[in-house]
Structures are given as structure tokens and as C-alpha cells.
Amino acid sequence: MFANKRLGKELAKIQQSLPPGIDFVSAPDFKQWEMDIRVLDANPLYADQTYRLRFRFSPNYPIEAPEVTFIHLSQPLRTIPIHPHIYSNGIICLDLLGTQGWSPVQNVESVCMSLQSMLTGNTKNERPPGDEEFVRRNTQRPRDIRFVYEDSSV
Amino acid sequence: MDSDDEFMSGLSSQDEDDFGGAQESDDGSLGDEFDDEEEPDVGFSQDKDLKPARKSYEVDYKVFSPADIQLHQDKQIDEVSAILGQPSEASAILLRHLRWNKERLIEAYMEKPDAVLETAGLGPDAAQTPTTKVIKGFTCDICCEDTPGLETYALKCGHRYCTDCYRQYLAQKIKDEGEAARIQCPTRGCHRIVDAKSLDLLVAAELRSRYQVLLTRTYVDDKENLKWCPAPNCEYAIECGVKKKDLSRIVPTVACSCKHRFCFGCTLSDHQPAPCSLVKQWIKKCEDDSETANWISANTKECPKCSSTIEKNGGCNHMTCRKCKHEFCWMCMGLWSEHGTSWYNCNRFEEKSGSDGRDAQAKSRQSLERYLHYYNRYANHEQSAKLDKDLYLKTERKMMNLQTASGMSWIEVQFLDTASQALQQCRQTLKWTYAFAYYLQRNNLTEIFEDNQKDLEMAVEGLSEMFEKPTTELAALKVDMMDKTSYCNKRRVILLEDTAQNLKAGE
Numbered sequence: 001m002f003a004n005k006r007l008g009k010e011l012a013k014i015q016q017s018l019p020p021g022i023d024f025v026s027a028p029d030f031k032q033w034e035m036d037i038r039v040l041d042a043n044p045l046y047a048d049q050t051y052r053l054r055f056r057f058s059p060n061y062p063i064e065a066p067e068v069t070f071i072h073l074s075q076p077l078r079t080i081p082i083h084p085h086i087y088s089n090g091i092i093c094l095d096l097l098g099t100q101g102w103s104p105v106q107n108v109e110s111v112c113m114s115l116q117s118m119l120t121g122n123t124k125n126e127r128p129p130g131d132e133e134f135v136r137r138n139t140q141r142p143r144d145i146r147f148v149y150e151d152s153s154v
Numbered sequence: 155m156d157s158d159d160e161f162m163s164g165l166s167s168q169d170e171d172d173f174g175g176a177q178e179s180d181d182g183s184l185g186d187e188f189d190d191e192e193e194p195d196v197g198f199s200q201d202k203d204l205k206p207a208r209k210s211y212e213v214d215y216k217v218f219s220p221a222d223i224q225l226h227q228d229k230q231i232d233e234v235s236a237i238l239g240q241p242s243e244a245s246a247i248l249l250r251h252l253r254w255n256k257e258r259l260i261e262a263y264m265e266k267p268d269a270v271l272e273t274a275g276l277g278p279d280a281a282q283t284p285t286t287k288v289i290k291g292f293t294c295d296i297c298c299e300d301t302p303g304l305e306t307y308a309l310k311c312g313h314r315y316c317t318d319c320y321r322q323y324l325a326q327k328i329k330d331e332g333e334a335a336r337i338q339c340p341t342r343g344c345h346r347i348v349d350a351k352s353l354d355l356l357v358a359a360e361l362r363s364r365y366q367v368l369l370t371r372t373y374v375d376d377k378e379n380l381k382w383c384p385a386p387n388c389e390y391a392i393e394c395g396v397k398k399k400d401l402s403r404i405v406p407t408v409a410c411s412c413k414h415r416f417c418f419g420c421t422l423s424d425h426q427p428a429p430c431s432l433v434k435q436w437i438k439k440c441e442d443d444s445e446t447a448n449w450i451s452a453n454t455k456e457c458p459k460c461s462s463t464i465e466k467n468g469g470c471n472h473m474t475c476r477k478c479k480h481e482f483c484w485m486c487m488g489l490w491s492e493h494g495t496s497w498y499n500c501n502r503f504e505e506k507s508g509s510d511g512r513d514a515q516a517k518s519r520q521s522l523e524r525y526l527h528y529y530n531r532y533a534n535h536e537q538s539a540k541l542d543k544d545l546y547l548k549t550e551r552k553m554m555n556l557q558t559a560s561g562m563s564w565i566e567v568q569f570l571d572t573a574s575q576a577l578q579q580c581r582q583t584l585k586w587t588y589a590f591a592y593y594l595q596r597n598n599l600t601e602i603f604e605d606n607q608k609d610l611e612m613a614v615e616g617l618s619e620m621f622e623k624p625t626t627e628l629a630a631l632k633v634d635m636m637d638k639t640s641y642c643n644k645r646r647v648i649l650l651e652d653t654a655q656n657l658k659a660g661e
Binding site: 002005006009010060062063064096099101103104105106 | 295296297298299315319322323326331340341342343
């Protein structure tokens, strides 16, 4: 498949070295991977916390963007980081994960880094507007949601 | 008012004379300048007199076939290409980049050609023919392929990928995402646009035709004065000069070549005489739960203590709230204990304590009734229009029967068809007069409006009734029916004319 070769290369590189604050967790196949990220500074919103990311790849990756969500775990404890662009069910509203913003030159590592810096730069202790309603009603996968990106400040 | 009309119709004839065929008002601001200059020219008034005067509820518009649209596009590209001295691919990109605003493009280009080219994604020497290349020691950043001899391609920005990846990328954009005019280089943050020549080089033939279709689509989408006919499977587009800001004063109804009549402003089907904003409000109101809320406020009361909503569906006035056990009188909303011995008969109605609540009740009930008055009539005409449509389908059979039964010729039974169409159109108009009336403030004009409405309604019902007569009687009714048809149409014109004029004047 198109995706396999690229993911194979990415995996080899990821297992060798990763930037600080980003850790590889698992990659049982070329469909779904998990990664851990944490912020490097003392941002009180996220200090001493590690967050789990789930990547889902279509066979058309990297032409198509992967689906990336935060996931909740109790062992080890992983919560959904609070952020005005992250819904409490882990769905992330970020343009680079949508068809408009995605570029096939991006990869798992660069997405992790983008999310890491998205957390680092945030000072707002809040969920996106309409979070409760969205989480209650959302039955869609992230790739089927039409996000409107209106805020480029965070 | 009058001079304005003259001015407008003067324009339309001038447009047709000066610009050949469909080209006319494409050139937005240029056209405007033109009009201003020509306005005082008395020569046009003669022209105008030859044409039937345009009604004030009508607008000028033009129907474009897919071929027309393509022709238009090409023509403008050629023009711009000649003026700017750019090849037509580049001109096309520039035009699409500035959303087909030719004047703005030329102006901007004359001022800063390099900056315009850069922002449109055309760097220096865009004129070269693109080719794929084999680069030694190349690794594709998308698929990580590094086999020697790999064919690669880069736009003018120099971001190079293997042709397979490029192809995949473009296919994804065109097929799955429906993009055409603004596909950018795969590199994140690079806004270089993939031009038609590069596309031709990289993309399979069947995608190329899809690409053309999408390009045509963006042309219509980009132009403010062009809109697709919303009828299913209709491929025509309509050109109309009515601007968004005018929509509160005019209802630009257009008829496509496919016979679908719709509003150019909001693309909903014909809703004259009601303006778009009002139609939107009305539709929302009808769909909304707000009417449920209205029902609740009209049919229920709230417990004076805990505010739970209570519907009284029988029994006496002594209410005990199920939630908080508060005891009160349904009639006056006051405390039950204050009723003393007059148990099942509230005579404290004049008391101040409950009167505020009662006022609110009454008002809400009134407004609901008012809404229902208009809604029922609106819905009735919608329903009748549907029934009339069934009738219309039967009309054809009736016409056949009539031909055999009465020995009339095909041309002689056409009156049935005409009548049926008139009926449809009048009902559509009537339907919206009710939505319109709901939002009208009462004054002298509303009375005239209501009179017009009534006249049209009576005429329509009269004509509608005739349709139910057995076929055998229809031949004898022919003259009467034709009279009624033309009367209906006349009433409709009067109503529309009147409302349109008031709307224009901002009443």
C-alpha cells in the first residue's frame, strides 16, 4: 500500500530518535499508532502531565491527513488536556489536521510537535465553546467533521 | 420612482446594444462608469419606448448554458491575456485568484505586477513549459521513495516530489475534495498554485475533464452576479445584477430555461412579494420549536411558587402543584387559602396579585392566534398548489379527452394548460403574501395590500373551481376560463406591482 512504505520509514526514524517531550508508545500495524506528549515548560495547565495521542491512518496516508485524537486512560493515567481547541472527548480542532491545512509533507513527529506547541502556547483554562453539546451529540469521526477554523491566535 | 424606472430600462436596452450577446454586465465597475456617462443621453428614451415597460417587481436577468459559461470564461481570459501580456494559463490563474474581478486585477497588475504574480502563485518566468525531471540522490518527502531514476516534479517554488505522489495528491484534491482553481503545492505553508499546464502534465485524462467541470463551477461561484439554477440536474446559470444590499427592497425573481422560477437573492423558489430576509425568518419560525414554546405559553401556566409548567386538562380551579405542593387558584393565580369560602368559583378576578400573569397569558395567546391565522392560510395555499399540480398532470389527459369529445384542435385546448400554469403561479404568490402579511405593520398600505390579496384569492379560487368540472362541461367554459385566467394574472401583477413599489420606496 501507499501508506505502508512511508509509515515504515517514519517508524524506523521514530524508534531511533524523537524530540524531547514526545515518546513513542505503540504501533501494532500501519493503521493505528499511539504516542505520548508532554509540555516542556512549567505551563501550570499541563505541567507534570503526559497525554496520549491516537493516530489513525487511511491507506492513502500521507496524501490524506491522519485522524489524531487525545485518548483517556486510567492505567497509566492519561487525561484530555484542557484547551480551547480540544473537546473533552479528545477531538482536536486544528487546521493542519483538516483537508485544507494538511500537507503530505507532515508526519507523525511533526504533528506531535505542533500539538505540543499548541499546548505550550495556551493560557486559557477552557474548553471550546459548545463543548458539552458537541460531545453529547457527536457521533462522527473527526475526519467527517467540518470544522471552521476561525481563531488563529491559539 | 418613475425616473428611476426609466433609467433602469434605459440601461437594459443599452446593454444589449453595446455589448454583443451575453457579455454585458460582467465588467462590474467598468459597466457602472459607463452607465453614469450614458445616463443623460436622451437617445435611449426612444429605444425604451419601443419596449414594453418593465414591471417594478421584475428584474433583468439572463440565462447561461454551460457552453455560454465556458465561452465567457475564455473570452475574459483572452482579454486579460491581451492586456497584461501574460499567457492564457497565467491569466486564468490571475483571474481566478482575484475571483474574476477583471478591473481590480488589471489595476493591481498595472501597479505592482510582481506582487500580483507572487500572491497568485505565479513566480517569475511562469511562461516556461513544465517538465518532470530525474534528480540524482533524490528522496521524496511524501512517500520516502529513493530509488534511482525516480521521476520528479516541482512547481516554480522548487518543492520537489516524485510524480507518483504528485499525481496522488492532485487526484485526491480534485476527486475527493472537489478543489480546482486553488490547489496549492503539497508543501505546508507554500501557497504556490498548481497551474493548468502542470496539471495537464501530471493528471490522467478522466480527471482533467473533472477538473474543467470544477473550474467552470468556481467561475459561477466566484462571480457575484452569477448563480446556478437550483433545480435538480439543471446545468444552467443565471446572471442578474441585483446586489445583496438591495435585497430588502427588491425580490429578484428569475426563471431558468428549465422553467424553474426562483429568487436570485436566496435561490429559494419564487417567493414574491415577500423579501428574502422575511422569507428566511418565516421559514425558521415555521420550523422552529418557538411555536411549541408558544403553545406552551398559551395553554399552560406556571406554578407561582416553583415555576414548573402545568397544563390544566380538567377539574376545578384548585390547583396543587405536584412538585412543590403549592396550592393556588388557576383562574387568578393567587393563593388558594385567600379564597376563603368561595371555593370552586373564583371571584377575585379584579385583584392585582394575579393580573400581571394573566396579561402575559393573554398576549401570548393572541400572538399565537395571529401566527396561526397567517400560517394556516400560507399552508393552505401550499397544499392547494400541490393539489393543483396533480391537477396539472391530469390536465394533459383532460386536454386529450376534450379534443376527442368536442372535436377541438390541439391549439384550441391550450387554454387549460395556460390556466393551470397561472393557477400555480398565483398560488405561489398568495402563499407568500400571507407570510409577508404576518410581518407587516398595520397601516393604510396594509389595507390596500389585503384588498389586493383578497381579490387575487377570490380570482384564484374561482379558477380553481372550474378545473374540477367534468371534462364534458369544459368546452362550454372555455371563454369564461380564459377570462378568469387573464383576470388572475392581472390581479397577480397588480398585487406584485403594488408591493414592489412600496418595498422599493422602503415602506
